[in-house]
Amino acid sequence: MVRPRWKKVLHDLWDNKARTLTVVFSIAIGVFAIGVIAGAYVIISEDLRLSYAAAAPYNVELRMADFNRELLDAVRDEEGVARAEGRRVFYARVRAAGATRWVGMDMVAFDDFQANSINLLTPLQGKATPEKRQVVLERSVLDSLSIQAGQALEVQLPDGSVRRLQVVGIVQDTAMGAGDFLALPFMYIAWETLSYLKEPEAYNRLYVTVAEQGDDIEYIRDFGARLRNTVEKRGGYVVRLRFALSNKHPLTDPVNAILGVLLALGVLIVFLSGSLIANTLAALLQQHIRHIGVIKMIGGRSEQVFGMYMTLILAFGLLALLIAIPSGGQGAYALAEFVADRMNFRLMGYRLVPTAVAIQVVLGLLIPLIAGFVPVWNGSRVTVLQAISGEMARPGRPLAKRATALDNPQPRPAEFIGRWQRMNVLLPRPFLLSLRNTFRRRARLILTLFTLSMGGAIFIAVFNVRLTLNDYMDAIARYFVADVLLDFRSPYRLREVEQVLKRVPDVLRVEGWHLVSGELLDPRGRVLENINIIAPPAYSPLIQPMLVEGRWIRADDVRKFAISETAYKYYPNLKPGDRLKIVLFGEEETWEVVGIFKFIDREGILAYAPYEYISQQVGLTQRAFVFRVATSRHDRAYQDAKAEELDAFLRAQGYHLRRAEAGQASLDLAVDSLNTIVVFLLIMAVLTAIVGSIGLTGTMSMNVMERTREIGILRAIGADDRAVSGLVLGEGVLIGLISFVFAVGLSIPITYLLATIISLTVFQTPVEVLFTVTGYVSWLGMVIGLSAVASLLPARNAARLTVREVLAYE
Amino acid sequence: MLPLLTLDHVTKMYYTEAGEFLALRGISLEVWPGEFLGIIGKSGAGKSTLLNMINGVDTLTSGEVVFRSNGQEVFVHRLSESERARWRGRALGIVHQSFQLLPMLTLLENVMLPMDLCGLYRPRTSRQRALELLRLVELEDHAHKYPTQLSGGQQQRLAIARALANDPPLLIADEPTGSLDSTTAEVIFRLFERLVQEQGKTIIMVTHDTTLIPRFSRSILLVDGMIVTENRNHAAEADRQTDRGTPPPAGSDSRGTPNGSRPAPGDGLTRPGRPA
């Protein structure tokens, strides 16, 4: 037989299910959040690594001019090369048969799917090895193309003719495009299909894995540089080099950073739920004050009472874990799946993460015990006298002849408010009552306000952060002011293209640009990273850079460039006037930095040099492959339409156009990934808001419960349902409004914190923080709504109390 | 023989926002083993305060409360809070006007709880003992019910059984019949009389019902925190000596005492401060 005192604990747990659920749920929500994030953190970092490594990713990618099998075999014999594969990758405009719009994709031709050992494809649906006139799609294709296995895909060839391929399968390619925000979706074809698409049967990409030190970026860079020499000595022309580690996904660091931010928010939620627990437990102890009195009256000691209630709290914690561990595990996996989907990697299957569970267990048991310690300590120390006379439980009771200074029922804030009593005559008494009640339980009010304000502050901050990020993206977009980008297969004269295009309505300006790429070297001459030099005409109005230091390019600059802030990664003390070594057109040169500008940390380092200089170097003065066109309208839809129009127009005129696309198209993916982050943040903000409003509901229920007597009095002197619920509602909304004021204040540092962390991880650079009223206004609306909803149920309960029940205490 | 309980010049002062209030003005009192002591007074006279001094629930302003049992003297107000709780659990059985039962425990568990807390009896023995006590108050058939399933009188009987759990020498009852109708109140009062007569318990009972005065072995009248009258009931004492074991005659209303709620000669007793 269970001993009576533990039986009481059991009953306390079981009898008031609503209260038990409230406590358990408030513990569970924090523990759940931390479980989700910690679990996702572990799953994502493990599976990102495992799934990436499992795809046997390349260590060096060489984008080259066409080359043949001889060169490939030579590379295979090179020392340090584990495996090497050649591919042909080319741009193609495709659409589902019968659709109207063409979409740009990268077509990848394998010479032998059976021998594929680098950048392995994972079959998802149908076949993974296309035969002639068949095509296999990477899953990301489906985001922009609505097509299924078995259907026909139309490919528009550069000459305008259309070929049909049959879609036979969907695969996932976790390695090839990893970390390249600007990569197009891939489609895979067999070598035999090339001729059908009028493509030469030659390689233009070389993928190599190293035999050792696949996780040493320095080694791989050196190895890449050596490989480049070898290839070029044998007549190959390398356009670009990319490096990757064997076991580390290129986006691991930014992902971890974002998960870190979420983890911090998760910890915050745990703290908030801790304050919720403290509140609920304090109220529980208040309700139990009589029981405690009885136990003490019949010989129970404070230690025994303390033990009983700490056990009760432990039981709450265990129940919460029962909910939070499985649901946290599910949530973690769901979050990981979401991230895996966005980042195109595979999860290793559902599992509970022991580390996350351990964190949950520790927090789930410890936080309630810590949060409950003070209320239980105080509760167990209540004297029998206080308990039996119900003074602690009923602050409204006249204390005549009973009170000591210690249990003064009216906290000082209420007294303080009492000072404006004369002014109060102007307020209706029921409202005044709400006002005073609000301040009656100070500790509870503070905890409620803290939770609600934090939730609100994060909510508001998320909007500010979104604006900040979007604003930064807008600033980035000013590097891409052109509305249509034209990419020709052969160079055309500037004057000619301009004159032709001016015949198209609403073409306001045409500029020819050059793009060249090389490698940035460290002072000792080792390759650090690719450097892409964009060469617009100096003073081009189609680019508005954000300069951090120095100046922008000038027409008379010779071997001078403006370089992106990313260069700080390798040269932290870089200043205008510094000289950097680069390899350009196979030659090592020394260039002077004239300015440093802000940009996204993208594939390689970006630099700008004037067209005037570069065109001479590439031997294409007054000519260009790439043209930028400005029109009068800059919205995306118009740009798309205009690109389509120019595409048709130029092809009709017989120009060898590779592609025409909207000016903002290259920003799409970047904006997309930012939105993902903002969604995460918003989820966290909503979670904190939920914790806050649960806290408020709890507080309001407790307040109503403790004030049943007062409500009874009001009933007795003529308050109808509306008056009673209005009182409770008024108090709830008042708390909500006060929390709003705090939230506004708190949102400022939180905005700075979040914006800085996120911009550092995403842009590798701090950005200027902006504020928007949207967050403030929507939170004001939400907090009023939430607090009204949170007090609605307590208000209804209050209205349902009959006077007799209330005054039956006597 | 020494008194079971001695109160020596006990005073109690309360400090409130409305000012100081002297609730007890030097109460000296001795309670002897086997006594059935009634403390009579109007609400506000200090009855409950006095009880709180005896059971150590409230602190006193000055004076001393000494409790003697098994040859040991306990200075109640010199104990620490924890020691006092332990002492209270073993030495006193307390019965309240509002029963103060734990609603989530069965009758049996309510009676076992003090034994559980004080550790005087082993769990198995305590169950046995609890059943016996429930039998004593004629609630053994309801042992596994919950207090809310009982009538008021039954609840108070349960409270008495609980008060007896650790076999304390002294029972303290604060208006035990205050919230009961007259018939039930009579049953409860007779139960107390039986405990004195059959089990030799000492009982201190606080009440405002003056009709009960003749049935106490001794009663004191408390007015404004002072003992005004002490009234030894020789008849009741004689009763107790000659008729030990037989319950007093039924219908105590008919004993010729005036109804307490009407102006009556005895009323001078309850309101001595008032001009005639």
Next chain:
Amino acid sequence: MNRRLEGAMALLAARPARKADSARAGEPFPMIEARRIVKVFRNAAGEFHALKGVDLTVRRGEFVAIIGKSGSGKSTLLNMITGIDHPTSGQMRVNGMDIYGSMNESQRSRWRGRNLGVVFQFFQLIPTLSLLENVMLPMDLAGVYPFEERPRRARELLAQVGLENEADKRPGLVSTGQQQAAAIARALACDPPLIVADEPTGNLDSRSAQRIIELFEELAAAGKTLVIVTHDPSMMAHARRTIVISDGELVDEAVSRALPRLSHRRMLEVSKQARRAEFNPGQVVVEVGQPVTALGIVRRGWVEAVALTEQGERVVATLGAGEMAGVSQVRRGRPAPLRLRAGQEPVEMLWLEADRAVAVLEEAGVNESG
């Protein structure tokens, strides 16, 4: 002309008559009319009949004390009048309104705010509001009196109960007596015709209690109807009418007035055992020399004790409601020494048979001279 004058005269003449009518019409219905009110409390332990079919009529302007021991049902009865609880069966009309038949709980609260002032034993002031605000609260809730006028009215009411200097204090800062006075001021806030109080002096020292009683006395003088549950003898002394309740039933008021020292339970027994008889004006109730076999208690009307002398009949005493006849005769089995006859109004008598009456008189401590 003449005719017109006559008509005018008739009209004038009719006026006083109408006035008398309207005086009666001014009370078209009693303040409280309880009909067969039954209240049963049920819990797991069974049923408890707190009120067993109570009939009660309180006229306007009456000052009624309800007394009874704890558990007798007096507070339950009061809760029935205030609409705080609801009866199991029966009808309750208060101020002409069938408060249970036609309103729900919420409407009842609203109605209570405008029609009823309630005073509790434990004052029940809102601790976070000043006394002034406490008094203004019912006006706010009921929406009576213009908003700007409420503070002034509240101050006046507080002044009326002698608290003009404490108006801005919190309840916790004034004495219990002052708290109760403030509670009375609050009860008066909406100027209700009926004031109901539950042991209003139960928690007060005797001096404060006296002050509260005086306040009630003033209210009664001002024409308010007062219904007060009380233990306090001095409060009862001021009430015009005392109703005794015992075990959920009302004691016949004539019995409680005639035998005040009897225990309530016995009063109720007597009320039930007594035989009722009605007499027309002038009808002989007991003839001289007739054996007195029962104790008589006048319930309604006036009974004249007539001595038959040589000069004729002489009224030596008049017995009103609550007075007894034949106290010593019924004890000793003697014949009636005087003729008792009904006065000018119909008379209602209660007769208690001799064997019972003797014991009752003994218990009630009625001495011989009665």
